[in-house]
Amino acid sequence: MIYTCTLTPSLDYTVYLPEFTAGKLNRSEEVYYYPGGKGINVSRVLKRLGTDNVAMAVAGGFTGDYIGQFLRGEGIRTDFIPTADTTRINVKIKSAEETELNGPGPELAEEARQQLLGRVRRMKSGDWLVLAGRIPGSDGAAFAVELAGACQSRGVRLVVDSSGPALKELANMRPYLMKPNGEELGELSGKEIETREDALEQARGLVEKGVQNVIVSLGGDGALFVSQEVEASAEAPRGKVVNTVGAGDSLVSGFIAATGAGATPLEAFRRGVAAGSATAFRSDLCRKEDVDALAGQVTVTRLEGGTER
Numbered sequence: 143m144i145y146t147c148t149l150t151p152s153l154d155y156t157v158y159l160p161e162f163t164a165g166k167l168n169r170s171e172e173v174y175y176y177p178g179g180k181g182i183n184v185s186r187v188l189k190r191l192g193t194d195n196v197a198m199a200v201a202g203g204f205t206g207d208y209i210g211q212f213l214r215g216e217g218i219r220t221d222f223i224p225t226a227d228t229t230r231i232n233v234k235i236k237s238a239e240e241t242e243l244n245g246p247g248p249e250l251a252e253e254a255r256q257q258l259l260g261r262v263r264r265m266k267s268g269d270w271l272v273l274a275g276r277i278p279g280s281d282g283a284a285f286a287v288e289l290a291g292a293c294q295s296r297g298v299r300l301v302v303d304s305s306g307p308a309l310k311e312l313a314n315m316r317p318y319l320m321k322p323n324g325e326e327l328g329e330l331s332g333k334e335i336e337t338r339e340d341a342l343e344q345a346r347g348l349v350e351k352g353v354q355n356v357i358v359s360l361g362g363d364g365a366l367f368v369s370q371e372v373e374a375s376a377e378a379p380r381g382k383v384v385n386t387v388g389a390g391d392s393l394v395s396g397f398i399a400a401t402g403a404g405a406t407p408l409e410a411f412r413r414g415v416a417a418g419s420a421t422a423f424r425s426d427l428c429r430k431e432d433v434d435a436l437a438g439q440v441t442v443t444r445l446e447g448g449t450e451r
């Protein structure tokens with residue numbers, strides 16, 4: 143089974159308006175209330191791609207209830223750990239530019255941590271844990287390492303799509319997949335990523351540390367894939383960008399869904415990039431038909447030369 147784990151979910155209040163002026167009253171006529179948080183987005187896209195999964199999250203208050211109901215309404219199994227704190231609302235403003243305002247998310251209570259660890263310790267060899275989004279708390283990195291250790295000892299494939307101090311620690315835990323974007327890769331390596339070559343070099347460094355597969359997402363510039371066996375670069379398809387929130391999560395979902403269905407790493411990479419772009423081209427997350435339609439437009443180039451299509 144694939145489990146996603148979102149320690150800081152969110153309700154994504156998504157507002158479209160032709161112009162946004164800071165410091166003024168701005169009125170919008172088009173708003174959406176999406177369940178959010180990276181793991182939750184991964185669960186939603188996996189389900190749309192036909193891959194069953196369980197969404198684990200620490201959630202509370204009316205926003206937490208809303209997220210749970212929304213997911214169950216889409217046929218996704220939820221296993222939420224309740225918290226007394228109201229789940230944050232993240233504001234996504236879509237005008238000429240995309241502006242995001244993410245709340246901090248509450249600290250994780252010790253009881254919630256123990257419940258999560260208990261769940262991971264009950265997972266089976268071959269299961270997946272997608273640990274995605276911010277890991278809260280000053281000792282969040284230590285907790286993330288405990289979760290990763292529990293995965294290692296059970297033979298659970300760990301996928302990491304996070305940011306902040308935990309990211310560095312998790313890179314030492316031999317995860318199956320890490321999906322930093324350029325900024326997160328810069329945080330990880332302590333070096334600013336300015337070019338594709340910089341990104342490739344730092345991704346190789348992660349593989350040398352034991353990360354099994356690294357995908358660096360580069361927004362409209364596509365993505366890079368690095369493992370011990372193969373390196374590749376993908377160009378993202380062109381299209382009208384509507385909302386890029388969750389594009390990276392969709393990439394992760396496309397890769398996992400295809401890998402689970404037996405695709406080669408580069409085919410899974412192509413499906414991932416297609417899913418990321420398919421999400422960027424619509425308001426909500428991508429649907430399977432969007433991914434199928436875009437997959438043929440993603441050019442994946444093996445870096446030793448030769449193009450896999």
Ligand SMILES: Nc1ncnc2c1ncn2[C@@H]1O[C@H](COP(=O)(O)OP(=O)(O)OP(=O)(O)O)[C@@H](O)[C@H]1O
Nearest residue numbers: 323359360361362364378387388389390391418419
């Ligand atoms: N402007 C765009 N045009 C085409 N495809 C895009 C665009 N932005 C993102 N994508 C697709 O989505 C993938 C992931 O995007 P990005 O690097 O922005 O992820 P991210 O920063 O992790 O996003 P998020 O945290 O919002 O999920 C890219 O590799 C690409 O395939």
Ligand SMILES: O=P(O)(O)OC[C@@]1(O)O[C@H](CO)[C@@H](O)[C@@H]1O
Nearest residue numbers: 152178179180232244275276388
């Ligand atoms: O604050 P975090 O956990 O880093 O990111 C949270 C978030 O921006 O990420 C998702 C998109 O990837 C959104 O649904 C959500 O609002």
